[in-house]
Structures are given as structure tokens and as C-alpha cells.
Amino acid sequence: MFQTINVAKGVNVHVNKTTQFKTINFSIRFKDKLTKEKASARSILANMLQHSNEVYPSHTALRMVLDDLYGTSLYMDSTKRGNEHIVTLNVETVNDEYLSETGVLEKVMNLMYIVLFKPNFEDGLFKQSIFEREKSAIKERIESVFDEKTRYAQQRMLEHALPDHPASISPNGTIDDVESVTNELLVAEYRTMIEENEIEIYAVGDIEPETVASYIREFFHFGDREKSIAAPPLELKKPEEPHVREFEVMKQGKLHLAFYTPITFKDEKFPIMQLMNGVLGGYAHSKLFVNIREKESMAYYVSSSYASQFGLLFVLAGIDANLEEKAVKLILEQLEEVKKGNITDTELDQTKALLTNQLKEALDSARGQIEIYDQYMELSDSFEPDDLIIRWKNVTKEDIAAVARDISLEMTYFLSGKEEDSNE
Amino acid sequence: MNKVQFEQLDETLYHEKLENGLEVYILPKKGFSKTYATFTTKYGSIDNNFVPLGETEPIKVPDGIAHFLEHKMFEKEEGDIFQQFSKQGASANAFTSFTRTAYLFSATGMIKENVETLLDFVQEPYFTEKTVEKEKGIIAQEITMYDDQPDWRLYFGIIENLYKNHPVKIDIAGTVESIQDITAEHLYTCYHTFYHPSNMMLFIVGAVEPESMMAFVRENQMKKTFEKPENIQRIFPDEPVEAAIKERTLEMSVQKPKVFVGIKPEAVNLSGPEMLKHELAAQLAFELLFGRTSDFYHHTYESGLIDESYSFDYSLENGFGYALIGSDTQKPEQLAEEIQNTIERAIEMWPFGQTDLDRVRRKKIGFFLRALNSLEYIANQFTRYAFNEMNLFDVVPTLEALSVEDLQAAFYTVSRESQRSVFTIVPPKKDSE
Numbered sequence: 001m002f003q004t005i006n007v008a009k010g011v012n013v014h015v016n017k018t019t020q021f022k023t024i025n026f027s028i029r030f031k032d033k034l035t036k037e038k039a040s041a042r043s044i045l046a047n048m049l050q051h052s053n054e055v056y057p058s059h060t061a062l063r064m065v066l067d068d069l070y071g072t073s074l075y076m077d078s079t080k081r082g083n084e085h086i087v088t089l090n091v092e093t094v095n096d097e098y099l100s101e102t103g104v105l106e107k108v109m110n111l112m113y114i115v116l117f118k119p120n121f122e123d124g125l126f127k128q129s130i131f132e133r134e135k136s137a138i139k140e141r142i143e144s145v146f147d148e149k150t151r152y153a154q155q156r157m158l159e160h161a162l163p164d165h166p167a168s169i170s171p172n173g174t175i176d177d178v179e180s181v182t183n184e185l186l187v188a189e190y191r192t193m194i195e196e197n198e199i200e201i202y203a204v205g206d207i208e209p210e211t212v213a214s215y216i217r218e219f220f221h222f223g224d225r226e227k228s229i230a231a232p233p234l235e236l237k238k239p240e241e242p243h244v245r246e247f248e249v250m251k252q253g254k255l256h257l258a259f260y261t262p263i264t265f266k267d268e269k270f271p272i273m274q275l276m277n278g279v280l281g282g283y284a285h286s287k288l289f290v291n292i293r294e295k296e297s298m299a300y301y302v303s304s305s306y307a308s309q310f311g312l313l314f315v316l317a318g319i320d321a322n323l324e325e326k327a328v329k330l331i332l333e334q335l336e337e338v339k340k341g342n343i344t345d346t347e348l349d350q351t352k353a354l355l356t357n358q359l360k361e362a363l364d365s366a367r368g369q370i371e372i373y374d375q376y377m378e379l380s381d382s383f384e385p386d387d388l389i390i391r392w393k394n395v396t397k398e399d400i401a402a403v404a405r406d407i408s409l410e411m412t413y414f415l416s417g418k419e420e421d422s423n424e
Numbered sequence: 425m426n427k428v429q430f431e432q433l434d435e436t437l438y439h440e441k442l443e444n445g446l447e448v449y450i451l452p453k454k455g456f457s458k459t460y461a462t463f464t465t466k467y468g469s470i471d472n473n474f475v476p477l478g479e480t481e482p483i484k485v486p487d488g489i490a491h492f493l494e495h496k497m498f499e500k501e502e503g504d505i506f507q508q509f510s511k512q513g514a515s516a517n518a519f520t521s522f523t524r525t526a527y528l529f530s531a532t533g534m535i536k537e538n539v540e541t542l543l544d545f546v547q548e549p550y551f552t553e554k555t556v557e558k559e560k561g562i563i564a565q566e567i568t569m570y571d572d573q574p575d576w577r578l579y580f581g582i583i584e585n586l587y588k589n590h591p592v593k594i595d596i597a598g599t600v601e602s603i604q605d606i607t608a609e610h611l612y613t614c615y616h617t618f619y620h621p622s623n624m625m626l627f628i629v630g631a632v633e634p635e636s637m638m639a640f641v642r643e644n645q646m647k648k649t650f651e652k653p654e655n656i657q658r659i660f661p662d663e664p665v666e667a668a669i670k671e672r673t674l675e676m677s678v679q680k681p682k683v684f685v686g687i688k689p690e691a692v693n694l695s696g697p698e699m700l701k702h703e704l705a706a707q708l709a710f711e712l713l714f715g716r717t718s719d720f721y722h723h724t725y726e727s728g729l730i731d732e733s734y735s736f737d738y739s740l741e742n743g744f745g746y747a748l749i750g751s752d753t754q755k756p757e758q759l760a761e762e763i764q765n766t767i768e769r770a771i772e773m774w775p776f777g778q779t780d781l782d783r784v785r786r787k788k789i790g791f792f793l794r795a796l797n798s799l800e801y802i803a804n805q806f807t808r809y810a811f812n813e814m815n816l817f818d819v820v821p822t823l824e825a826l827s828v829e830d831l832q833a834a835f836y837t838v839s840r841e842s843q844r845s846v847f848t849i850v851p852p853k854k855d856s857e
Contacts, residue, residue, distance in 0.1 A: 018455060019454070019455060020454065020456065021797045022434075022793050022794070022796050023793065023794050059716070059721075059722060059725070060716075060719075066787075067783045067787040069786075070786050070787070070793070071787035071788065071791045072790065094789075094790050097433065098433065098434070098793055099789075119709070133725075133728065140732065140733075140752070141731075144732075144733060144752060147574050147575070147676075147677075147678045147752075172652070228471040248677045249676070249677040250572045250677055251568045251572055252565065265594070283510060284510065284516070285506055285507050285510040290504070293562060294562075297561030298561065298565070299562070300562055300563070300565040300566035300569055318568070320565070320568075333546070350510035351510075351513070353510065353511065353513035354515065356513060357513045357533070359513065360457050360458065361515075361532060363457070364456050364457060364458040364799075365797065365798075366797070371553075421586060
């Protein structure tokens, strides 16, 4: 799928030349280690670079240029994976074959160069007013999680279960850490990102691999950098308080359970855990959906998800605030069924079919190709989707039951309306 | 079968209207392994007052019934239809909007089997009092979930403000109370009236061979019998152009206030090319006034009056529509005023010329071409456009033909003070905690 060209030590260009899409997608990823301080600074940095630069010194000027380039989409984001923090420049531009104009692609590549290498500096620092504004933008983003109660409950649960662990660190950092970032510190962080971070550059579309690589070599001048030392496995400590209830002004009860599993992404048994998650609660045919939603009519959403980087399994349900105990009991009963190997052939086949479908579908979008490739590259240099599909195919019920038996419930978190209101 | 080629876009669309009235569209996409299909009825939450098929007197049905019906279509005597799709490796889903109910799947194999399942499950209703009762608990939780989402409440709050009588002001899922009145008989009445093939559209896009797929669909439909199609009589109340409520505030558990300024469009009786032109022209006008390159955006973002949650939108259907502009903000009153002042100033003196138009037009064309990578976008938008007698693939030529005057004219129909309203969500007052 992707052809890889090494342009400097620690800097790789991966290109998938294809005519499947009407656009060309670029993704330039800067990888660093994940800490609250790094996440906070790098989130501000991502916003600064997408706001403006030396050539286009205002947000308006930069956005006008993008509009003129047929609404080329350009944004930076700040995400995490395992114990890595990733700042990404994402660009998508229309293949000029569909336009009455040519030369758009070169202009877009030049713009990517400007965004990364010509920051909006004034006397060696970021322009102070923009720095202040983007600092508050990140604080506002962190605060806004509170408004979406499912996201908020998930975050609170992780903070209680695994404080200061990469699983609970937000890719945007914390309000306090954002607050303490100075302009000088941000400039230093910028230099680190450009000069020291490992970089993966992706391009998907009707474009030659060598065109991208030579452009990067010629203009971006990324120097050699050390490959960051493989991080030690992330340990999951037991939560201090395994059962937490919190209250906000709200109607629904949000139940969030965290289970630990020794199987992570890099484990041989990872594909088995994916199937175990699917049988338990990944889909509309799964045990949780069928029994808790369809049979009991207790929930609109009830599902499980597997955070394979950390070895965490979550179960989420939106329920009546008075039904926490009953819901926990029913969820654990379903997990118990999986542990006992009470899985039908149909459940197993359905789950394999949907996992396979999901992977193939994801590969039908340029972003999906980049995400999947970037993740599986960790496992092997020559990732083939079919290998994974074959591994799913060979999994048996007993394999699934065996991995389920190593899963332990470590945290029950429940967010609901005030106690006095919950008896309505 | 008709074949329409869009050369500049490098797409070919196949179409046939079947004998029973069903419109079928097939769009093969090169290089894709996925197929996405939607089976949509022109029936949504606003269709709550109508003459049932074969009857003469209009009836009113409980709020939330179209959405309830959508849920219940998935349950059959032999079990849940999700199970069938899963066996065939397909992810299935459905949604109900103001004007449409869509059933859909996406899959990378067994496409004919999945198309058959899609057609058959939507065309074989099975409702009993028992299964209807059972669903009430699930939908009540769905409604409760939305009740806790401030962005949803903000959206519905402003629509309720704008509309006095039109059923668009009713929440799509209804309320926990209103759904209690729904019976299996109601569901059958609505089903027979609105799920006739002549009121529906099938759209299949992706890794599909058009000739054999069309034959397959045709054959499936020939095996079934349907009543003679009738024109569906839908009854809508009169609706003034003015906003019903000028201003309203709701307290919710949020970290900072949220505000929407809503504007009720005048031009709600359009369809076809005229509607397409108006909608695109108005969208470009709002892009110029409130988009990322506008003076308004620059000024309000840099001064901290809006944040990353800022959004604006202009959307039109037959009978209703809205322009919405808003953001999370510590100063909702000041932001609402700035938005209204921006509109007032544009009425007094239209500030945009040809260069501005050219720029936002390019942006919109680029957006459209990017969207054509998404099978979901193509199927859902094509259907929405077709139900309003517009053609999705006319977007680029229509955009290319727009003039500055078109933008101005469209904007003036959405600009009067009396058409506007403000809805605000604020955190609970400290002493009530």
C-alpha cells in the first residue's frame, strides 16, 4: 500500500499512489513522549502554527490563501497514542485534474513548508497577542469537555483510576500546565519538535512517491535525529478507590467501567482481545447490546471498547440514575458468559465478519489508510491487512474465553444527577 | 436504466424508476472496496398531520412517531435485523430527520444479500403491542441522553424560538411523555402511508456493478405487491415569517454560556434549481459575513468573544429553514449583538465584490470535491437534494453561475430584524447548587 522512503535518520516519507480519491492527503506527524507538560505546550504550539505565520501574519490572511487554493483544508492537531504525544499537520487538497487550474499541488506543498518553518515570530518569540489568545483557546478546549457528559465521565473515570498515567493524560494537557507555558518555553518546544522529534510524513493520492520525497529533501531540510528509545511497558496500578460516584446537574446516569487486561497491542493475543471485545460489546449483535438494551430495555447505548495501547477495556452505558447496581450486575453476567465460553458460532462469525468489514472500510479513506498504517508500523515494517484478517479467522471460542478470564474489573464510575434528585 | 455522465467529476450515475414508483440510483466508485446503501422514505418528524392512505379524514399522531417507527422496523418476528446484517458482514444503521427516515448499511462483501436484507426488512413491517411497549424504555433513555447534551438543546432551543406553529419545533424523538401514547396501530398507519415505494429512494454507491445490481433490485421489487400509490396529503399549519420568540435562556450544567442567533428564512417555498441556487447563494453570503476569513470572525476570535466551538450554518427545506450563528462565550449578550450588528451593516451597505465571491466559491467547490470521496456524503446528500427536486451534481455548475447580486438577493431574504431570535444556555446560578 505505502512505499517508504527514508529522507533522514528518524524521518520517513510514506506514499500511497492511488487514483481512488479526488484529493491528495498529507499528514506530517511529530512524535514525542507524552507528559502533561509536553501535551499542554504542544497543543498551544499546534494552534500557533495553524493560526498564522511570517508570510501570512494573520489568521485571515492564511485562511484566504487556503480558500483560493480551492478550499484546501489545513489544520494541526494534538493527539496521543500509548505514551507518545503526536502533533500532526493535516492537509487535504483537490487533485487539480478536476479543476480548470494547474499548479495547485506545488503551492500547497510550499504552504506546508511555510506553516512549519516560518512561524509568526517577533524578536525571536511568538507574537505575544496570538500566543495569549491560543493559550486561552486550549484552556477553553479543555474546559469544554465538561459540557459533554459522556466524555467528561470517561475522563473523570480515568483520572480516578490511573492518575498521571498516559491513559488519563489528555492530549491537550491540563489547565494549570497550559497556564504555566511561557513564550520562551514554547519556542524551545517548537525547536525540539522540528529538530528532534521523530517524523512520519504520509501522502495519499495521485502523486509519485519520489515527488514528495524530493520536495521534502529539498525544502524541509529535516536533519537526522535519534530514534526515541522504546518506552518500558506501561504498568497499570490498581485504583486507590475502585468505586466512585460523582454528581452533576443532569438527567441520565453515565456508567463507566474500566477493566484491565494483560494483553496490549504488541501482544501475540491482540487479535483475540479484539474479538473478545466484539463479542462482548463492540456491535449491535454483541451480548451487551442484545441483553441490556434489547432484552431489558434499560439503555439506549451500552457498549465496550478496547484501548489496546494500555490494556484497558471500557464498558459504557447510559441508564436511569437508579439502576446502577442492576446494570453493573448485568454487564458482569455477560462478561462471565464470555469467560465460560458461552459464545455461539453465530456470535463468533458475526464478530469476525464485522471486524474484517471495519478494517476494509477504514482502508477506503485516505485518513483511515494513514491511521492504520501508522499504528501497525509499530508491529512490523510490512503490514498487510490480510494478515490480520487471517489471524481473526483462526481464533476459536476457547481462545476468546481464555483471554476473557484474564480480564479484571478495576473501576466502577457513575456520574448522575444530585442524590436528592435521583429519586424522581 | 438511464445513465448520466459527469465528465469533469469523472462519475457516472445510473437511474431507474421502477414500476411500483421506487427511485433507484447506483453510483459505482472506482478503487473502493466498500459499498454504502441508503433506503430512504420522504417521511420525518414534521409529518405528524396527514390523511392516512385509503382514508379521507386527516389525523394527528403523537410526537416522535417517525423516529419510533424507525426503531421498530429493526425488530422482526424471528428477531433483530442487526443480527442478519452482522452475519453478512455489514454495519447497519438508521436515522430520522425532520423530513426523512433513512435505513442504511455499509459492507465490503455480500452486497446483493445485504441489499436484499435492506429492502426486505424495510418493506415487511412487524409491530405488536408488546414490542412497542418494550421499545419505550430504550427511546426514553435516548431522549434523556439528548436532554443532557447542551449543544442539542441549544439547537432545538433556537428552532423552538423561531417557529410558532410548524412541527419542525417538535423534537425529532418526541418527549418521554409523548412516546407513551404510541401504539402498534399508529405505527401501521404511518407505515402504510409513508413507506410506499413511490415515496422512497434507494441509493447504492461504491464497489457495485450497475447493470446486475439494478436487475437484482428490480426483481426483488417485482415479487412484492403494493397498494396503488396515492398522493400523500400532508397538512402544515400557517407559519408567520417573524420569529415566534425573540429571546429565551435555559440553565444547564455547562462550564460557560452558549448562544445561538437564529434567523428564519423567507424563501421556504422553493424547490428544484431555484432552491439550489438560493441555498448556495445564501450559504456563500453567510460564509463571507461569518466565515473564517470574515472581519467578524477575526475580530470576535482575537478578542476572545468566540472560541473553537464557533459555528454558522444555513439550511433550507420545503416549509422551513434556518440560519444559525453562535459559540460558547463568556459574553453571550455581547456576541449576539455583534452578530446582529454585522447583519445590519451588511443590509445598509453590502461590503463584498467579485474577488470575495470568487474566493468563497473556490472554497465551496473544493469542499464539494473533497466530499465526493465520502460514500456516505454522496448517498445522503443526493437523497436530500432529490427529495427537494434538486440534483447534487448540479452544485458545481450552479456555484459557477452565481453573481454578487445573487448573494445579496439571497441574503436579504434572511436579514430582517423580525426574523431573528436569540437562545442562550447559561450555567446554573451558584446559589441554586
